[in-house]
Amino acid sequence: MGGDFAPAAPVAGALLALSELDPDHRVQLVGRESVLREHLTAHLGGEYAALAAHAARLDLIDADDVIAMDDKPAAALRGKPNSSMHVGLRLQVAGQSDAFVSAGNTGAQMAVSTIILRLHEGVQRPAIATIFPTAHQPIVVLDSGANVDCSAAELVQFARLGTAYAESVLGRQNARVGLLNIGEEAEKGNAVAKETHALLSSSGLNFIGNVEGRDLPRGQSDRGPFDVVVCDGFTGNVVLKFYEAVAPMMIALLKQQGVDEKVIGAAFRHLDYSAYGGAPLLGVKGISIIAHGKSSARALKNAVKVAAQAAASRLDAHIGERLGEPARS
């Protein structure tokens, strides 16, 4: 029920995902059942008629309450106990689903996920891990908005969570971690960045040092490529939103010069955010994928595929192992 194009986009996204996933996967659509059924019927009688066979692997799960995009997270958490978020996440705790995806209110999804799934031992707060397209290969940037004031210890925990994610979902081996900072040298940056650099150096993680803003678009620093970049959620959110906006601005300028849309699309195909669909909330015991509020059906299809991949790769168990790993002396 969440997101700017709900429930049309999530219902269509679920159908599209089922058409691409192995046939043993099912998708549960959680929300006001009559509304969901109405949209499903409309899709199958129209644009998505060719996908009708896949509807047999869709389950409609009724949930009365709807969390609005501008509801306060704490109020939604307590005041709407039968929201689609609550009901969907409870299915996971009950062992009736393997992962949860939403394009709804991000703050509410964090709050409800934290309370219902609970946090891994030792995790203070969950982090949002965003896949960042680069010229080299996609990287994981976290935190990208869940935690605006972070301690060095929290940033190190983000590095562990991001490492597990890069290894499980992106298939990276011994994922390389960079610390977002304003210079290469260990002594650069604000107080938290300096302390984090020291902690990461003895964390047992594959820490390659500081990376700068200029290194993000190419996915590598002068020390080589990296898979994970850690930063506080304030900086991460600003850079992420900037990145999301700068490409459309440049595309508009190219179109004004008459450059063919197909050529532009081909050039920037690796930079397409909707290909990655969703950002996992890491640190919770389970899988909760946060999709952009503006997610299209295609973006939600990809978010569901990210969720399936996270479940199949045992991301959650991998995170548990990473958090229990002793520090290198």
Place this chain on the structure above:
Amino acid sequence: MGGDFAPAAPVAGALLALSELDPDHRVQLVGRESVLREHLTAHLGGEYAALAAHAARLDLIDADDVIAMDDKPAAALRGKPNSSMHVGLRLQVAGQSDAFVSAGNTGAQMAVSTIILRLHEGVQRPAIATIFPTAHQPIVVLDSGANVDCSAAELVQFARLGTAYAESVLGRQNARVGLLNIGEEAEKGNAVAKETHALLSSSGLNFIGNVEGRDLPRGQSDRGPFDVVVCDGFTGNVVLKFYEAVAPMMIALLKQQGVDEKVIGAAFRHLDYSAYGGAPLLGVKGISIIAHGKSSARALKNAVKVAAQAAASRLDAHIGERLGEPARS
């Protein structure tokens, strides 16, 4: 003597600037005189022969010490008292020049400028104000790297400095100020951002509220366009370096698809950083323009023109007025 292409690029940049500025302007080249003369002779005997007439308005000022790009600022400040930075800035205090430009060690330029020019009353630390090309019109972003940990009071001071700069040098009327944050609402952001929002609201400045990362490339938020964006130097530096790198990355992808270089150049002509040349260090009593270490002759020409414009518009006096302005009750 500073910058990756010194002294060839600064010497050429000075010649180019003189060829475009009114004939009553002179440029002083400060550094090891024999080295400067050598480069000047080579330029006038080669690529820049057509500009020979302008060399009469060049003064060579000898300065023995050279601050290296990797010198520690404090060590350079005390240990190299006859550096080109020290000598050049002292000329300004002595009334023998109106502005200073360097592509050298940024930290050293900040330290030497602060000590020699001194700070305006009430200013705790100077800020670097960068011109940021947007789809709408150029904006001023500060601080872009001088201060990594900032208090709310310092951010408000940056807003005053940036306002004076946008009005004096960019010719904006009653410059509109935005606060870089992770959401539109006043209660969004980290602790410093929330406090800054409250202080800016009663500052007497033309504060339009929070702006997000996505608003930067288009130069406007949902509340309309803005001229100045304030942020701490950590976030500012990360976003600035990211912006500098993302355009070349996208241009490389377009070239791979065979898009004509001239078409790309025409599309992105307003996004060219070197057109702005230099970022002023604001808060010092005088004019100190920080050029990128990788500045070309063209970028340094534009930095000299920024310096001339700052001097002609009485930027320094304007800043004094802005800092003395009483808060609106």
